Amino acid sequence: MKKLLGVVLVLVLLVGAGMIFLVNNLDGLVKRAIETAGTDALGTPVTVQSVSVDLGGGSASLYGFAIANPAGFSNQDMMRFDELSVGIDIRSLASDVIRITNIRSVNPYVLYEMQGMSSNINAIMARFPAQEPPPEAEPAGPQPVIAIDALTVDGIQGSLQSDRLPRAVNVNLGNVAIPAVQGTPEELARQIARPLLTQLARNAGNAMTSALEGELRGRVDEATEQLRSEAEQRAQELEQQAEEEVQNAVQGLRDRIGI
Template sequence: MKRVVKIFSGFTGACVLIFVGAVFLAGYNMNSLVKEAVEKFGTEATLAEVKLDKAEISLKSGEGSLKGLKVGNPKGFKTPSAFEMGSIGIKMDIETITQDPIVIKEIVITGPQVTYELAGTNSNIDAIQKNVDAYSKQFPTGENVKKSEGERSKLIIENIYIRGGNIGVSAGFLKGKTMNASLPDIHLKDIGKKEKGVDPSQVIQEVMGSMTKAVGSAVASLGL
């Protein structure tokens, strides 16, 4: 059970990291570039193919969405994807887009489908978790953060909602069957507010830590 909790936490952190990549281009209202950035940024972070059907980001309204986000698997795994999303919605405080920190009023992740594939002693999302951890270490955090030209702005995220999720487990010992469990709806508040803004990698760390208790009750029924 603890392994699955950690895995879903990693999935959520990766999702936020991917979305943060879109936020910084969103200010230029170039949807095609946002799509390219999400796919490039996500693929670099996870070392798995990331595809996005559509991005719609409006500077005027401060709202946007990512639709049809799909993250494949690292090499060595057989299932089609590690996770898929129906949609990710965002609402920004447009007055802060050119400031530091940038304030994101709301991120809503709807219908996440997580596929946890066991291959020997490893799993697909354990592998992705390690890749994301390694990627996030490229960015300074805490006291090591120094503002310099070209450095990304800090973030405050007032609300993150994750709704209507499901996790499926695939493994050789299940003989072709998949074990499934519904994920709880989750609400995280005021990420980075106390610190007056945090680096995107710190957003990941906070999300991962907050997810553990919420997910535990959902995955307990799988007996893992």
Template structure:
């Protein structure tokens, strides 16, 4: 009988050690996942400083999320989010759709760079939209074809269903420059808060790529609005040269 108890004790210890190791590596696994799955969506580099998640409460933070500049732009990065707070509905983790109570993006830094082909932010937002359009339709939408096949070499993305009850972006700082067009010219502005609710409430939810595209599209829209007046307007006028202010802004942001 004693040997049975000993075996059970060893098994419990091994299981406990395995669970502890899995939990201790969760942060690194999420960090790795973000850095591996996001670059194909935005078509540029992505890095994360650290991730801290609680498997018990479902809350966590992502620190130092950065999106690099696409080809043709000189700055080191297009977007940096110092801190993102996330809260999951832990009861949904075992279901077909993960419910995120909120995503709170605080004080993102947007380095908007204007070029002859548009802004870096517009390029990245367009890349995300293009990626989403090329993905296979979700289950339940048979007969709907993607706009075009994924580019050769694009890694397959596992279909993860999400529902985001609230997405809030506050204190976004927009720094604009026209590198190559107006050397040493720059302007800064703080964007209004962005709040999106009830994303992916349908049965199909939304994918992480769709969520990324939504966020980038909203930031691009607000950047376009901010650029329609004040110092940013003057900067973009200089950068676009031969076209008028409104036309220049439309060209840069695709509006």
């Protein structure tokens, strides 16, 4: 009996130690899970500076969330957030589906970069299948299923860069709405990225068109002004030349008649 109690005590201590280890390392585990799932889904590095999870308070904060530019583009972040604050339904932690009730973004930023006719956002989207594949019948390993309510990313600031623009143009890319999604972390990365990037590409494409139109109009106005200036200068030169010729002719006539 004592031996059995000893075994039970050891098991309790091991479980307790495991729980303590899990809680103490939860931030790092979540950070690595986000980076791994995001990178696998998007095909470009996804990084998070730090994560702070408060299970008791039903919240989590991601700091320095960034998606790197895909290969073939500049060595900059394509997208970044100073902070993502996540609200968690505490009751769902004991269920099969963990529910995230809201996500608040701080200082969202997007770089829309074009090389020729290709953009960095389209390069990422080209990796996505035409439609989301059905879930595997037998997943390779236990993965949490997460449900996220519909959310909106407000006030996205952007920078437009193109080999057809002499300099970067800063613009406001507006707001992006994302419908409710559910799946494993990697599935969520694709489900969120698809509507997010689609709307960003449309907003940024319109902004890029306006920027290029403004640049072309500026060049036309500059060329027109230069032609007008050159024409005025040439007219002045011709007027001065004509005046000199008239004066020379008059003086020649005076010399001939002895005036």
